[in-house]
Amino acid sequence: MDVISATALRKRFGNLVAVDGINFSVYEGEIFGFLGPNGAGKTTVMKMVHCVSRRTSGDLFVFGMDAESHPREIKQRLGVVPQENNHDPDFSAFMNLTVYARYFGIQKRLAEERADELLDFMQLSEKRDVPVETLSGGMKRRLIIARALMNNPELLILDEPTIGLDPQARHLIWExxxxxxxxxxTLVMTTHYLDEAxxxxxxxxIMDQGKILVEGSPKELVREHAGTDIVEANATPDVIACxxxxxVVFETFGDIIQVQTGTPQKIVSALMESCRLENVTVRRATLEDVFLKLTGRTLRE
Amino acid sequence: MAYFGLSEISRGSIAVWRRNMDAFMKTYQVNFIPPFVEPVLYLLALGYGVGALIQEVDGISYPVFIAPALVSISVMYSSFFECTYSSYVRMYYQKTFDAMIATPLSIEDVITGEILWGATRSTIYATLMIPVLFLFGVIDMPTSLLLIPFAIPAGLLFAAIGICFTAITPGIDALNYPAFLFITPMFLFSGTFFPISILPQTLQYFAFGFLPLANVVSVNRAITFGEFSPLILYNILWVIGVGALFFLIALKLMKRRLTV
Structure with missing residues (x-):
C-alpha cells in the first residue's frame, strides 16, 4: 500500500491557489522529493500531509487513513522536520528530545534512552546538556532531525532539511x-538544492504554481528533458552567427549559449573548427538544467 | 465544532502543561521572587505607609484590609501575563505551538495546556504569598489556606481571558492595550485598595457584573476575614461560569488563528 496517496489535492488561501489539483503517490521505503521555485506549493503539500493544514478539496491518504479525519493517528506515526527550526530555547538538547517525546505519550525511561541514542546517531552527544541556543546552525538542524525521530516514525517529512548548512553538515545529514x-x-523532502535531490x-x-510539471527518477528526468550532455560557450555575436x-539548435541564457546534445565531441569539434571558439565547456546535463528548463529563469519572490 | 471543541482535548494537554512547568522550574530562583517581594513592598508602602493616615476601613486595620487584595492581584497578574506575553512569545517567536501540533497534539490540547499552566502559576504564587502575609500578621490561619484552592478557578479565568487577547492581537505590542486599559484599571478599582461599597450603587453593580478582579477580591476577602454572605456565593459562581465561557471562546479564537 502507498504510504501517501493524493488525488486531485487542492489548497486555496483566499484567492490564491497554492496547490492546484495534484496527484502523487509515495511508496514505502523510498525517498521522494518535491522540487520547485519559491511559492510553488511544496511546503503547503507537506503541511497537508502532516495534518496541520486542511485541504480545500481532493483526497489525501496517509498510511491509508484520511488526513482530515485521523490526524492524531497519522501524526503518531510520522516525524516532521519543519523548514524553520523550532526547537525549544528554554531547554538543553537532551530535554528538547524528552519534552517532545511526552507529546507522543512516550514513557519517560524509554524517551531518555531514545534521546541518548539519537543524540549519538546525529553526533550531538557532546552537546547533550548545553542550552540549545549555543549550538551552531548545523547542530540545531541535526537536533531537529533527531527530535523528529523520537517516535520511531515510519514516515519522515523534511522541509528543506539542509537549508543554510555548510558542506560538511550537509554530507552528514545526507548520510x-x-x-x-x-x-x-519512508522519507519525503522538499529542497532547493538540486544536487541534493x-x-x-x-x-x-517538480512543481510550479501549485501544479506538478514532471515526475520520475532524477536520471530519467535528466535524460528525458535535458539530454546527456551540455556544451556551453560565451554568447558573442560571432558565436551565435556561426x-x-x-x-545547431542552441539556447541563450544571458551571456552564455547552451547546446543540448547526446554527442558532445562532434559538436565541440565542429564548433572549434568552423567558429574558432574559445571558452567551450562540455559537462553532463544535470537536474538543474531540467529544473530551469521547466520552470524558467525568471526570479520568483 | 462538536461540543465547542471540547472533544478535541486529550491527555496530551498535560504534556503541554508539563513543558511550561519544566521551563518555569529551570529558572525558579527568578520566578519565586515576585510572590515573596511584592507583598512585602505593597504592605510596607500602602499597608503601613498610606495605612498610617487611614487608621481603619470598616473597623479593620488597613494592612489587613488590603492583604486578600494583594493575593487576588498576584493571581490576576501571573496568569494574565503568562497567557498573553509569554504565550505569544511561545506561539509567534519560538514556534513552540507549531512544533506541538506537528505531534499527535491538537490545537485544543495546546491551548488547554497553556490555560492550565497559567492557572497553576497563579496558584503557586498565591501559595507562596501566604507565609509572607502570615508573618506580617495580616491574615489568619488556617482559614486563609482556602486562598489556595480558590486561586485555581480565579487563575483559569484570567488565563482564559489572556489567551483570548493573544488569539486576536496583531502583534506583541498590541497586548499593551488590554494590559493598560483592562488590567490596570481593575487593579485599582476592584475593591482592592478601598471598599467597593463607597462607589455609587450603579458602579458597584457594574463591578460585580463585569470586573473579574472585583469578584475575586470579594471572595478572597471573605476567606481572610472569615465572613461569608450570599454575595460570596454569587462571586464564586461568577468566576467559575465566566471562566468556563472564556475558556470556550479561547479555544475557538485560537483554533481560528492557528488553523491554516
Whole structure:
C-alpha cells in the first residue's frame, strides 16, 4: 500500500491557489522529493500531509487513513522536520528530545534512552546538556532531525532539511537520511538544492504554481528533458552567427549559449573548427538544467 | 465544532502543561521572587505607609484590609501575563505551538495546556504569598489556606481571558492595550485598595457584573476575614461560569488563528 496517496489535492488561501489539483503517490521505503521555485506549493503539500493544514478539496491518504479525519493517528506515526527550526530555547538538547517525546505519550525511561541514542546517531552527544541556543546552525538542524525521530516514525517529512548548512553538515545529514531509508523508513523532502535531490531522491516531482510539471527518477528526468550532455560557450555575436550557419539548435541564457546534445565531441569539434571558439565547456546535463528548463529563469519572490 | 471543541482535548494537554512547568522550574530562583517581594513592598508602602493616615476601613486595620487584595492581584497578574506575553512569545517567536501540533497534539490540547499552566502559576504564587502575609500578621490561619484552592478557578479565568487577547492581537505590542486599559484599571478599582461599597450603587453593580478582579477580591476577602454572605456565593459562581465561557471562546479564537 502507498504510504501517501493524493488525488486531485487542492489548497486555496483566499484567492490564491497554492496547490492546484495534484496527484502523487509515495511508496514505502523510498525517498521522494518535491522540487520547485519559491511559492510553488511544496511546503503547503507537506503541511497537508502532516495534518496541520486542511485541504480545500481532493483526497489525501496517509498510511491509508484520511488526513482530515485521523490526524492524531497519522501524526503518531510520522516525524516532521519543519523548514524553520523550532526547537525549544528554554531547554538543553537532551530535554528538547524528552519534552517532545511526552507529546507522543512516550514513557519517560524509554524517551531518555531514545534521546541518548539519537543524540549519538546525529553526533550531538557532546552537546547533550548545553542550552540549545549555543549550538551552531548545523547542530540545531541535526537536533531537529533527531527530535523528529523520537517516535520511531515510519514516515519522515523534511522541509528543506539542509537549508543554510555548510558542506560538511550537509554530507552528514545526507548520510543519515540514506541510513534511515535503509532501515525501511519512508522519507519525503522538499529542497532547493538540486544536487541534493539528485543524490538522495529515488523519485521526485517538480512543481510550479501549485501544479506538478514532471515526475520520475532524477536520471530519467535528466535524460528525458535535458539530454546527456551540455556544451556551453560565451554568447558573442560571432558565436551565435556561426551556430546559426551550422544549423545547431542552441539556447541563450544571458551571456552564455547552451547546446543540448547526446554527442558532445562532434559538436565541440565542429564548433572549434568552423567558429574558432574559445571558452567551450562540455559537462553532463544535470537536474538543474531540467529544473530551469521547466520552470524558467525568471526570479520568483 | 462538536461540543465547542471540547472533544478535541486529550491527555496530551498535560504534556503541554508539563513543558511550561519544566521551563518555569529551570529558572525558579527568578520566578519565586515576585510572590515573596511584592507583598512585602505593597504592605510596607500602602499597608503601613498610606495605612498610617487611614487608621481603619470598616473597623479593620488597613494592612489587613488590603492583604486578600494583594493575593487576588498576584493571581490576576501571573496568569494574565503568562497567557498573553509569554504565550505569544511561545506561539509567534519560538514556534513552540507549531512544533506541538506537528505531534499527535491538537490545537485544543495546546491551548488547554497553556490555560492550565497559567492557572497553576497563579496558584503557586498565591501559595507562596501566604507565609509572607502570615508573618506580617495580616491574615489568619488556617482559614486563609482556602486562598489556595480558590486561586485555581480565579487563575483559569484570567488565563482564559489572556489567551483570548493573544488569539486576536496583531502583534506583541498590541497586548499593551488590554494590559493598560483592562488590567490596570481593575487593579485599582476592584475593591482592592478601598471598599467597593463607597462607589455609587450603579458602579458597584457594574463591578460585580463585569470586573473579574472585583469578584475575586470579594471572595478572597471573605476567606481572610472569615465572613461569608450570599454575595460570596454569587462571586464564586461568577468566576467559575465566566471562566468556563472564556475558556470556550479561547479555544475557538485560537483554533481560528492557528488553523491554516
Amino acid at each position: 543519515k537520511l540514506r541510513h534511515l531509508r535503509s532501515t525501511g523508513c 539528485a543524490r538522495l531522491c529515488d523519485r521526485l516531482v 551556430l546559426e550557419t551550422a544549423g
